[in-house]
Amino acid sequence: MIDRRGLLSFGCAQCAVLAGGKAFAQAAEWLAPPRFQRPPLDTDEGGLWAFMDREEKRLRRSPFRMGDKALRDYLQGIACRLGADHCPDIRVYALRTPWFNASMAPNGMMQVWSGLMLRVDNEAQLASVIGHEIGHYLQRHAVERLRDAHSRSAFGMVLNIALGGVGALAQLALLAGQFGFTRDQEREADRIGVILMSKAGYDPHEAARVWANLRAEAMASGEDPAKRSVLFATHPDSGEREKTLAELASGRTGETGLEAWRTRIDPHLLMLLEDELHRGQFAETLVLLERLIGRDGENGRLLFARGEAYRLRAGEGDVGQAIANLEKAATLADAPAVVHRSLGLALQGEGAGERAVQAYRRYIELSPEGPDVEMIKTYIQGLQRS
Amino acid sequence: MKIHRLVLAACASILAACSNVAVVEHGDALVSDRLSVQIDQPWNRFENSAAGPIPTWTREGFTVDALQFFVAVKDGKPIAPARDKAKPMIFRDGMQAHEIVSLFENFYTQDGSTFRLDRLAPDSFLDGDGFRFEFTRLRKRDDVRLSGVGWAAVSGGELTAIVFTAPRIHFFGAEIGEVERLAGSARLR
Numbered sequence: 001m002i003d004r005r006g007l008l009s010f011g012c013a014q015c016a017v018l019a020g021g022k023a024f025a026q027a028a029e030w031l032a033p034p035r036f037q038r039p040p041l042d043t044d045e046g047g048l049w050a051f052m053d054r055e056e057k058r059l060r061r062s063p064f065r066m067g068d069k070a071l072r073d074y075l076q077g078i079a080c081r082l083g084a085d086h087c088p089d090i091r092v093y094a095l096r097t098p099w100f101n102a103s104m105a106p107n108g109m110m111q112v113w114s115g116l117m118l119r120v121d122n123e124a125q126l127a128s129v130i131g132h133e134i135g136h137y138l139q140r141h142a143v144e145r146l147r148d149a150h151s152r153s154a155f156g157m158v159l160n161i162a163l164g165g166v167g168a169l170a171q172l173a174l175l176a177g178q179f180g181f182t183r184d185q186e187r188e189a190d191r192i193g194v195i196l197m198s199k200a201g202y203d204p205h206e207a208a209r210v211w212a213n214l215r216a217e218a219m220a221s222g223e224d225p226a227k228r229s230v231l232f233a234t235h236p237d238s239g240e241r242e243k244t245l246a247e248l249a250s251g252r253t254g255e256t257g258l259e260a261w262r263t264r265i266d267p268h269l270l271m272l273l274e275d276e277l278h279r280g281q282f283a284e285t286l287v288l289l290e291r292l293i294g295r296d297g298e299n300g301r302l303l304f305a306r307g308e309a310y311r312l313r314a315g316e317g318d319v320g321q322a323i324a325n326l327e328k329a330a331t332l333a334d335a336p337a338v339v340h341r342s343l344g345l346a347l348q349g350e351g352a353g354e355r356a357v358q359a360y361r362r363y364i365e366l367s368p369e370g371p372d373v374e375m376i377k378t379y380i381q382g383l384q385r386s
Numbered sequence: 387m388k389i390h391r392l393v394l395a396a397c398a399s400i401l402a403a404c405s406n407v408a409v410v411e412h413g414d415a416l417v418s419d420r421l422s423v424q425i426d427q428p429w430n431r432f433e434n435s436a437a438g439p440i441p442t443w444t445r446e447g448f449t450v451d452a453l454q455f456f457v458a459v460k461d462g463k464p465i466a467p468a469r470d471k472a473k474p475m476i477f478r479d480g481m482q483a484h485e486i487v488s489l490f491e492n493f494y495t496q497d498g499s500t501f502r503l504d505r506l507a508p509d510s511f512l513d514g515d516g517f518r519f520e521f522t523r524l525r526k527r528d529d530v531r532l533s534g535v536g537w538a539a540v541s542g543g544e545l546t547a548i549v550f551t552a553p554r555i556h557f558f559g560a561e562i563g564e565v566e567r568l569a570g571s572a573r574l575r
Contacts, residue, residue: 064524064526280468280496282473371504371520372507375483
């Protein structure tokens with residue numbers, strides 16, 4: 001299909017708005033390709049699609065797939081808004097995985113990880129990442145990489161032989177290598193992402209803010225986020241990205257979709273926070289929580305998570321911070337019952353036995369069928385004896 | 387050159403995975419020179435291998451059923467190496483049962499797997515006071531739902547635990563009786 005309906009271009013009026021925005025003027029020259037046809041199976045690209053089709057079949061059944069239909073429809077809606085005519089070919093899967101990541105395969109399968117969803121502040125920020133991934137897809141970067149990797153194909157054959165029946169593993173290793181995009185490809189995807197955002201009516205300035213937020217987290221652990229994230233391992237330096245994205249967005253405005261995003265993610269917030277704590281990278285988590293609390297205000301779930309981050313890190317002064325956050329969370333309606341158990345543990349560790357007993361009792365009262373009530377009762381007995 | 391190095395690394399990994407396997411016959415067995423257990427049927431034992439640095443026994447392969455031993459972990463020491471830059475899973479003498487279970491929760495979720503505590507209650511272990519915890523783990527790498535059970539106790543300031551995980555369908559139910567007997571026989575030397 002070679003019609004031009006899918007062309008994304010900016011009219012003169014828009015260019016006028018961009019007077020002085022050289023970077024964006026260049027970006028606006030980009031035109032989206034028409035929808036892709038499924039490549040023949042006997043081609044390298046066809047093989048890649050077939051492999052990804054199998055992976056997608058697995059993904060559809062994966063218990064890590066977030067099953068909330070409203071969330072799924074919402075994410076698909078964002079992808080369609082950005083992808084325009086390519087919408088029927090893009091399928092978005094939300095996966096429960098607590099790292100910042102998204103990816104898109106050449107067959108149109110897109111994955112968005114829950115760690116990313118926890119970190120974006122609004123719909124526009126999410127759209128910037130989805131738009132970036134659609135940029136890779138529209139430019140067929142994965143296929144480019146496949147064709148650049150003949151030597152790795154030879155390596156894949158060797159690995160297949162070495163590993164006998166686990167050919168899929170070899171294919172995965174090979175593909176993983178191939179999907180590390182070049183920096184130029186990442187820059188191109190950034191540029192296209194901003195074009196798609198702007199065209200769809202999102203505020204493109206939010207793209208740079210994603211990076212500023214990630215960098216603030218990474219600084220807590222002393223590293224550049226580009227070196228930490230699976231998604232951006234091969235991406236340009238985060239400072240460079242922020243600057244470039246801000247330049248590309250210069251002179252443009254649009255909506256952020258803050259309330260729409262809050263409404264959609266709120267039912268999942270506690271689960272995402274608990275998964276975040278499992279990463280065990282508490283310095284980063286505390287920076288993230290500070291930002292979320294600054295954005296949403298103090299609510300029971302965020303204060304619970306911050307209290308847990310301090311309690312589990314257990315560094316100097318952390319227990320006091322944990323108790324302060326957990327005590328406050330315990331007074332708020334949306335805090336989970338386990339906030340009282342965590343408070344009891346923190347207080348018991350500090351030798352505040354009487355207050356610990358009160359917290360444990362409150363936990364049992366709120367969660368009488370809790371899986372650990374028998375154990376909690378032994379703590380209470382022990383504290384009452386001492 | 388790069389390809390040769392990668393092939394060599396792959397072969398080394400395969401060999402490493404196979405190099406420390408031994409059969410543990412039925413009867414008395416000693417784990418990490420400190421923990422004695424009685425076993426009904428032979429197990430395959432992996433140590434310092436692809437199964438990780440934790441002594442691991444299995445019948446069907448450690449990606450299927452895995453019986454893991456955390457023996458005499460001293461105050462201030464990790465129960466297992468942490469991944470990436472995650473906080474080390476450090477045991478402290480004086481930790482409550484929940485805090486010890488949190489260490490195992492971190493151990494089993496550091497790859498992105500999920501962990502749900504199904505039960506935690508006092509239980510006898512190492513011929514003294516300990517606790518038993520049961521959990522469900524959804525393993526990230528292959529989407530397999532695993533059931534888990536562990537026993538732990540702190541004796542002389544040292545933490546010892548035995549944890550068994552296996553797919554909920556078939557394997558866990560088939561082996562749990564024997565694992566319970568094994569845990570009940572555990573004694574620290």
